[in-house]
Amino acid sequence: MWRVARFASANLRRTRRFSTAIPGPCIVHKRGADILHDPWFNKEVGFPLSERDRLGLRGLLPPRVISFEQQYVRFMESFRSLEKNTKGQPDSVVSLAKWRILNRLHDRNETLYYRVLIDNIKDFAPIIYTPTVGLVCQNYSGLFRRPRGMYFSAKDKGEMMSMIYNWPSHQVDMIVLTDGSRILGLGDLGVQGIGIPIGKLDMYVAAAGTVVGRAGAMLDGCMGARLEELAWARVGWVRGRCAGWARTNPKLKLKSQFYVCGISNKVFLLILPVMLDVGTNNQKLLEDRLYLGLREPRLEGEEYMSIVDEFMEAVYTRWPKAIVQFEDFQMKWAFETLQRYRKRFCMFNDDIQGTAGVALAGLLGTVRAQGRPLTDFVNQKIVVVGAGSAGLGVLKTAIQAVSRFAGPAADPHFFLLDKNGLITKERNNIDPGAAPFAKSLGEVEELGLKEGASLLEVVRKVKPHVLLGLSGVGGIFNEEVLKAMRESDSSKPAIFAMSNPTMNAECTAADAFKHAGENIVFASGSPFENVDLGNGKVGHVNQANNMYLFPGIGLGTLLSGAHFISDGMLQAAAECLASNMTEEEIQQGILYPSIGSIRDITAEVGAAVIQAAVAEELAEGHCDVGVRELGHMTKEETIQYVKRNMWYPIYSPLVHEK
Numbered sequence: 001m002w003r004v005a006r007f008a009s010a011n012l013r014r015t016r017r018f019s020t021a022i023p024g025p026c027i028v029h030k031r032g033a034d035i036l037h038d039p040w041f042n043k044e045v046g047f048p049l050s051e052r053d054r055l056g057l058r059g060l061l062p063p064r065v066i067s068f069e070q071q072y073v074r075f076m077e078s079f080r081s082l083e084k085n086t087k088g089q090p091d092s093v094v095s096l097a098k099w100r101i102l103n104r105l106h107d108r109n110e111t112l113y114y115r116v117l118i119d120n121i122k123d124f125a126p127i128i129y130t131p132t133v134g135l136v137c138q139n140y141s142g143l144f145r146r147p148r149g150m151y152f153s154a155k156d157k158g159e160m161m162s163m164i165y166n167w168p169s170h171q172v173d174m175i176v177l178t179d180g181s182r183i184l185g186l187g188d189l190g191v192q193g194i195g196i197p198i199g200k201l202d203m204y205v206a207a208a209g210t211v212v213g214r215a216g217a218m219l220d221g222c223m224g225a226r227l228e229e230l231a232w233a234r235v236g237w238v239r240g241r242c243a244g245w246a247r248t249n250p251k252l253k254l255k256s257q258f259y260v261c262g263i264s265n266k267v268f269l270l271i272l273p274v275m276l277d278v279g280t281n282n283q284k285l286l287e288d289r290l291y292l293g294l295r296e297p298r299l300e301g302e303e304y305m306s307i308v309d310e311f312m313e314a315v316y317t318r319w320p321k322a323i324v325q326f327e328d329f330q331m332k333w334a335f336e337t338l339q340r341y342r343k344r345f346c347m348f349n350d351d352i353q354g355t356a357g358v359a360l361a362g363l364l365g366t367v368r369a370q371g372r373p374l375t376d377f378v379n380q381k382i383v384v385v386g387a388g389s390a391g392l393g394v395l396k397t398a399i400q401a402v403s404r405f406a407g408p409a410a411d412p413h414f415f416l417l418d419k420n421g422l423i424t425k426e427r428n429n430i431d432p433g434a435a436p437f438a439k440s441l442g443e444v445e446e447l448g449l450k451e452g453a454s455l456l457e458v459v460r461k462v463k464p465h466v467l468l469g470l471s472g473v474g475g476i477f478n479e480e481v482l483k484a485m486r487e488s489d490s491s492k493p494a495i496f497a498m499s500n501p502t503m504n505a506e507c508t509a510a511d512a513f514k515h516a517g518e519n520i521v522f523a524s525g526s527p528f529e530n531v532d533l534g535n536g537k538v539g540h541v542n543q544a545n546n547m548y549l550f551p552g553i554g555l556g557t558l559l560s561g562a563h564f565i566s567d568g569m570l571q572a573a574a575e576c577l578a579s580n581m582t583e584e585e586i587q588q589g590i591l592y593p594s595i596g597s598i599r600d601i602t603a604e605v606g607a608a609v610i611q612a613a614v615a616e617e618l619a620e621g622h623c624d625v626g627v628r629e630l631g632h633m634t635k636e637e638t639i640q641y642v643k644r645n646m647w648y649p650i651y652s653p654l655v656h657e658k
């Protein structure tokens, strides 16, 4: 199956789609064995003989040169044979074996690693991202071989400003940061939570074509490529394309020279995963002598905030234009940090804001799936199970959408439950975050419900159009609850089991179709196979995961040059995702694009974010492309601009410089 021809044609298609062009040379300051030990430069047996001579590699490698394509095929064959050989073994053993083989490739040859990842994202996302990344985090201290990203701990207080300069790359554009306190639905995993920013980073590379800001050498590589491509522009290759493009855009004609630079001077975005280790309250980890993090209880209150403050100051001192994505912080700190930093720094919280946009896109899709106009969203009865950072973010965004459709006086039919059941205004010590969404007692009594009513009671009495889980509790949508959804007032009830990883999903896809009926729309946070409903019918499984938005939010924000991320930019991202599906797809219960097209959707989301930033006068442009140029671009041109800034891995000729 993995034939060179297939690789070559896929490569050609992608090259066209993402305009990789011939790569410029990378300048490398090392020689010989040092290059072979640097995964960014290492091509293993792929070094051509001329390069082996140039870089002092002759004799350090077996004599035969194997092309990139052959290396790719060879890796895929080993991967497929591993799949075959591990058949029948427990899922966790198979998943970790797959993760290991990919991780080993990542450790030795990043170009090939990212290439196989991008080209096979549908197969590999479940390994480098949810669900396997959860297993990796749980076992991280044992699996650890090489560090990735940066680690700051409570012991580094007062030192962070200088420590940040230990990172060898001069430029960092995106940081994915966690404190490990709420890793997926797995709870507090302390330092082991670093697996999440690393997994998100891999999704950034796959979806947004960012590159890993891991070494000064890496940066040189990019700059080498930029200079080389500029040279190409001067000899007319890019200029030819660009002039043609400018001709179709009369307003921009005079700027064609500028756009030559804009096109040729690709600005690959550098990202960095970071762990902020402030201790852990996970007793098992505290007692584990091999645990790699601080074996101390988590810092709380002012002490905690002062660590995060110091880290943020350090980041923005060194990289004033960086964007920080907060990931998997426990709820109180997720909201607190978002409120504290959102206007001061360019940052967002993926679990609150990214999830909300993805869920909203899915919720609007379910309205369309019922054959109703979007304005009917205001009449949808939605039961949200889980009043944490994700659930509250979803409700806030859904209510904003209702007021856009029907005005601020509209009264949405949304119900919120947490571990103590239905949340009403009667709740003692109600969480301030949940309070705005609590129903009045009168309202719920009319339905025969009361404060703290169970999920089953709520589903039976409310007959919701949508049941949406963000509770982190696996199997909570049990047979009875799912059967109760058969009485839903919707012609196509929707079940969103969004908790991760798979074992924490509120129900499986198979159970949802079995118990709630074949006409449901189903989405889950972690992937499930489509369900065979017999008679040639298929129950479609959607993956409702923030991966469809965060790469585009990050990339779009960066290219826009906005200094903070506004609600309008996030809304534009969600609406872009929502509008991506055709009527035909929606009728088949397909609410989200296939993960195989994640680059295309990321480009569109990124463009929507840029255009919103321009419209709100927040954009300042990035590198050579200023706000005026952004403002002149049509939607399609903005999408193409985003695509041109996506990296597609291909070996660059290496040039040694002392």
Ligand SMILES: NC(=O)c1ccc[n+]([C@@H]2O[C@H](COP(=O)([O-])OP(=O)(O)OC[C@H]3O[C@@H](n4cnc5c(N)ncnc54)[C@H](O)[C@@H]3O)[C@@H](O)[C@H]2O)c1
Binding pocket: 182, 183, 184, 185, 186, 330, 331, 350, 351, 355, 358, 385, 386, 387, 388, 389, 390, 391, 417, 418, 419, 420, 421, 469, 470, 471, 472, 473, 476, 498, 499, 500, 501, 504, 524, 525, 526, 544, 545, 546, 547
């Ligand atoms: N699919 C996605 O894109 C996506 C995005 C973000 C979070 N998530 C998942 O959502 C889950 C929750 O994340 P979070 O950040 O909101 O966590 P959180 O800890 O902030 O909130 C969890 C909420 O669930 C409630 N809960 C616990 N047990 C319950 C029960 N038995 N019945 C009803 N509610 C119960 C808790 O009271 C709390 O309100 C996690 O599993 C996470 O992986 C998925």
Ligand SMILES: O=C(O)C[C@H](O)C(=O)O
Binding pocket: 129, 130, 183, 184, 185, 328, 350, 351, 499, 500, 525, 545, 546, 547
């Ligand atoms: O990491 C994911 O897969 C989605 C989300 O950010 C989560 O916390 O579950």
Ligand SMILES: [Mg+2]
Binding pocket: 184, 327, 328, 350, 351
């Ligand atoms: Mg998350």
